[in-house]
Amino acid sequence: MKIAITAQDKNLDADFDPRFGRCKYFVIVDLDTEEHRVEQNEGTTALGGAGIKSAQFLAGCEVSAVITGHVGPNASRALEAAGIKVFVMDSGTVRGAITAYKEGTLTQVSGATTDSHTGLNMS
Amino acid sequence: MIISVASGKGGTGKTTIAVNLALTLAETEPVCLMDCDVEEPNAHLFLKPVLEGRAKVTVPVPVVNEEKCTGCGRCGEICAFNAILPLGKHVLTFPELCHGCGGCTLLCPTGAIREEPLEIGVVEWGRAGAISHIHGKLKIGSPLAPPVVKAVKNHKQNMPEDIISIIDAPPGTSCPVVASVSGSDFCLLVTEPTPFGLHDLTLAVDMVSELQVPFGVVINRAGLGNGTLVDYCKAENIHILAEIPFDRRYAACYAKGGRLIEEFPEVKKAFQDLWHEICATAERV
Incomplete structure (x- = not known):
């Protein structure tokens, strides 16, 4: 299965990005093969509905879960419809996020954890 | 003729200028004041119109089968x-x-997709003495102001053709302002002689230039700050049409919902002169 981590840079030691819709990159990890790839988030330039766009992108990548800091109401609805589970953490690296996911120490959330446009105000 | 009243910065006096210009003109001309600041319309606080009608504003949104x-x-x-x-x-x-x-x-x-109307606001109209008044109100929670602005402007179709329309625009330079100012014959940019007033005026000048609407500047609260605003206008060859002095009595009148031109003869004279300046400037361009 594949998971995605929102990231501020393009490698495993980069800081994770607490924004979902407006995060810079998605690091997509295949937990079966331990391989990973990095995708630029097209949601960063969306006129609106960045979280929806990002959720659609992740659905296309067939990820089962995403690790991020916050999800807004629209992103949450889109992720749920796409069957993507949401796990949240406060800070750390992409590598740390993967480890924490495997150890089962991350918090899974359902529904929005923040208001719309949170990521727009965090750049 | 359509005259829009805009500003970059909020709180510079757009509504004061729009309302008092409308009141001044209404003594001799048919006038309509359109309040397009649909997120916070306030011209009615000064005009105190009797409302005669209202219509819902909707946008067509998709419903999927x-x-x-x-x-x-x-x-x-x-x-x-x-x-x-x-x-x-x-x-x-x-x-x-x-x-x-x-x-x-x-x-x-x-x-598989059909459209259903989603209500995003209302347009209301009525009369305040000789002035026709139209304003829009965006529904709380709706982020989409331009369709409500356009609905306010479209309602003018019901007015006589020779009516002078004064549009009170929202602050800033974003989509709702562009929707308000587009199609005007002339735009008054109201500013104040402060660093913020000057900075945001430059943005507003860029916007009206892009829209190719002839414009001039009205300096409100003149006497505050320094001369950089006037220097900027001179350097850019921008016509200063009027200056309304900074006066505590004017502020007190405004705060009570009063009408400046009815309480202060010198202000009435300033608005009569402003109208002549608008006509003269509009003819030159």
């Missing part, structure tokens, strides 16, 4: 605002993000 959907995804590709999300044959819609362009409905090959 998933039984007809083939999962082609075209609806999602066309939407610039991500208001429709196809996940295979399951299609989510986000009506509050929809700008009502109709692109998804048009592109759907199986006719």
